[in-house]
Amino acid sequence: MKNILIIGCGLIGSSVLRAVYSKKISKNIYIYEKSKKNILIIKKLKIRCKIINNFQKININFDLVIFCTPMSEYSKNISRINKFLTNKTIVTDVGSTKELSSKNVKKKLKKNITWIPSHPISGSEVSGAIHGNKNLFKNKWCVLIKEKNIKKIHLSKLKLFWKKLGAKVAIMNAKEHDFIFSVTSHLPHLIAYNLVKTATDFEKRKKMNLIQYSAGGLRDFSRIAASNEIMWRDIFFSNQKNIISAISLFIKNLNLFKNDIKLKNNSKIIKKLINTKKVRKKIIKLKQDINKPDFGRF
Amino acid sequence: MKNILIIGCGLIGSSVLRAVYSKKISKNIYIYEKSKKNILIIKKLKIRCKIINNFQKININFDLVIFCTPMSEYSKNISRINKFLTNKTIVTDVGSTKELSSKNVKKKLKKNITWIPSHPISGSEVSGAIHGNKNLFKNKWCVLIKEKNIKKIHLSKLKLFWKKLGAKVAIMNAKEHDFIFSVTSHLPHLIAYNLVKTATDFEKRKKMNLIQYSAGGLRDFSRIAASNEIMWRDIFFSNQKNIISAISLFIKNLNLFKNDIKLKNNSKIIKKLINTKKVRKKIIKLKQDINKPDFGRF
Numbered sequence: 318m319k320n321i322l323i324i325g326c327g328l329i330g331s332s333v334l335r336a337v338y339s340k341k342i343s344k345n346i347y348i349y350e351k352s353k354k355n356i357l358i359i360k361k362l363k364i365r366c367k368i369i370n371n372f373q374k375i376n377i378n379f380d381l382v383i384f385c386t387p388m389s390e391y392s393k394n395i396s397r398i399n400k401f402l403t404n405k406t407i408v409t410d411v412g413s414t415k416e417l418s419s420k421n422v423k424k425k426l427k428k429n430i431t432w433i434p435s436h437p438i439s440g441s442e443v444s445g446a447i448h449g450n451k452n453l454f455k456n457k458w459c460v461l462i463k464e465k466n467i468k469k470i471h472l473s474k475l476k477l478f479w480k481k482l483g484a485k486v487a488i489m490n491a492k493e494h495d496f497i498f499s500v501t502s503h504l505p506h507l508i509a510y511n512l513v514k515t516a517t518d519f520e521k522r523k524k525m526n527l528i529q530y531s532a533g534g535l536r537d538f539s540r541i542a543a544s545n546e547i548m549w550r551d552i553f554f555s556n557q558k559n560i561i562s563a564i565s566l567f568i569k570n571l572n573l574f575k576n577d578i579k580l581k582n583n584s585k586i587i588k589k590l591i592n593t594k595k596v597r598k599k600i601i602k603l604k605q606d607i608n609k610p611d612f613g614r615f
Numbered sequence: 616m617k618n619i620l621i622i623g624c625g626l627i628g629s630s631v632l633r634a635v636y637s638k639k640i641s642k643n644i645y646i647y648e649k650s651k652k653n654i655l656i657i658k659k660l661k662i663r664c665k666i667i668n669n670f671q672k673i674n675i676n677f678d679l680v681i682f683c684t685p686m687s688e689y690s691k692n693i694s695r696i697n698k699f700l701t702n703k704t705i706v707t708d709v710g711s712t713k714e715l716s717s718k719n720v721k722k723k724l725k726k727n728i729t730w731i732p733s734h735p736i737s738g739s740e741v742s743g744a745i746h747g748n749k750n751l752f753k754n755k756w757c758v759l760i761k762e763k764n765i766k767k768i769h770l771s772k773l774k775l776f777w778k779k780l781g782a783k784v785a786i787m788n789a790k791e792h793d794f795i796f797s798v799t800s801h802l803p804h805l806i807a808y809n810l811v812k813t814a815t816d817f818e819k820r821k822k823m824n825l826i827q828y829s830a831g832g833l834r835d836f837s838r839i840a841a842s843n844e845i846m847w848r849d850i851f852f853s854n855q856k857n858i859i860s861a862i863s864l865f866i867k868n869l870n871l872f873k874n875d876i877k878l879k880n881n882s883k884i885i886k887k888l889i890n891t892k893k894v895r896k897k898i899i900k901l902k903q904d905i906n907k908p909d910f911g912r913f
Binding site for chain 2: 413438439440441442443448457458460496497498500501502503504505506507508509510511512513514515516517518519523525527528529530531532533534535536537538539540541542543544546547549550553554557560561563564565566567568570571572574575578579581583586587589590591592593594596597598599600603605606607610611612613614
């Protein structure tokens with residue numbers, strides 16, 4: 318790929334930049350980033366790339382454009398780049414939800430432009446270019462969404478791009494994607510936020526310093542609940558329907574759990590706890606987590 | 616301390632054994648353990664200690680007795696050891712709840728014996744002597760419960776014992792303890808179990824393999840949800856009242872969260888997410904977790 322444009326150079330965007338440069342995937346890498354802090358960090362990396370300040374002043378046809386900003390910023394950036402897109406360009410993103418965001422992108426994007434959404438499963442609680450890593454995508458899933466009328470050759474090209482970055486590629490439709498990640502990612506984040514909120518509510522109510530005793534479990538949730546607020550607001554709003562249905566099942570199960578505790582229902586509780594234990598083993602077998610007690614923290 | 620008896624030699628018990636031996640805290644260490652698997656591992660450690668098979672055959676006055684079994688096994692073991700206790704003995708445990716378990720212990724324990732419950736905050740998702748570690752208590756909190764009529768000298772002795780094992784000691788009453796840990800440990804575990812249960816319910820309902828995409832958040836919960844089922848059943852049942860009240864506030868908050876998503880209430884969601892982020896910083900500052908993104912996993 319001759320010309321690649323990365324829009325947004327935070328954790329994910331700067332990791333794409335580092336990986337593309339290190340794997341020599343493109344001759345010309347262009348960056349569009351507003352944050353002075355991120356730009357400073359990128360400059361220090363001494364990676365050969367061009368930082369675009371003003372789209373008025375350039376004249377390039379991009380082969381690949383990747384949106385790495387929060388999803389709520391896609392629309393305004395599409396207006397900026399439409400004129401640089403040709404029938405050879407592939408436009409993609411790294412956003413965490415697909416149905417609504419894809420609909421919005423298609424509304425704004427110039428006609429007949431190839432749009433294939435991507436979702437690398439490689440987020441973290443930290444944000445910003447400073448935390449970027451060329452190996453961020455290595456051995457992680459990257460889901461590509463097969464939109465209608467997408468040419469095989471374009472899909473293959475994008476698949477190859479992510480594979481070069483080290484990712485394992487899965488292909489599905491937007492609806493399927495948004496359901497799966499509402500359960501495996503969006504609900505967990507929401508639950509973590511809610512748990513930390515509940516703990517701080519108790520702190521205020523009882524005027525006690527509870528947080529100092531968080532090593533018994535709470536601290537794990539606090540990591541996920543420290544994730545970027547703009548990104549997660551966008552996810553919660555754009556995957557509203559799936560997330561609300563996941564919350565409903567969660568509350569239904571929680572009420573059953575509460576009732577089993579109230580009634581001291583031994584066999585039901587033990588069954589529940591044994592079954593969830595099996596899931597951890599499956600996750601480790603699928604190489605979705607490291608096989609060390611306590612995440613190898615101590 | 617001349618004679619120490621450790622009852623139950625799983626993760627915590629065998630860690631006490633390793634630490635007591637390594638710090639040369641006691642001349643004579645006695646072990647009572649039923650699991651052949653744990654005994655085999657302890658024998659391999661080549662730690663000088665005596666494994667008791669039958670209490671009928673011994674005649675020792677213990678200075679310190681530590682219950683390291685699940686809480687539901689305390690009662691039957693007290694009957695076995697009562698005759699070896701004197702007014703010099705300190706009896707303690709390592710259990711995760713205190714009000715009910717302490718009441719039950721006092722019912723069974725011989726009159727005028729010093730009973731000071733302990734709770735080292737150093738659990739893990741793994742169990743068994745194989746995972747024991749002499750540094751398990753290092754820099755971790757150990758909460759001691761001040762029961763009525765406890766002599767200062769005994770409390771100081773037990774405090775010193777845990778300090779020698781590397782722990783930071785906090786003293787509180789049973790009621791306070793059970794409330795604090797219902798929020799910082801018991802609720803998080805229950806929520807993790809419930810989240811993994813909800814994900815597997817969705818898997819069955821939709822006949823999809825969701826778990827393979829768990830790196831986006833779910834995997835963190837699966838670690839906690841892999842904890843020992845007997846231990847956690849005992850915790851949920853013995854701290855019933857506090858846990859039920861914590862679940863109720865959690866559900867109330869979750870319904871508010873759901874409503875904010877439904878109404879796309881931007882300012883409320885952003886405020887919630889920013890506030891929970893601050894808690895992570897506090898936890899790291901309090902040295903309750905490591906200061907590395909993603910727990911330093913990658």
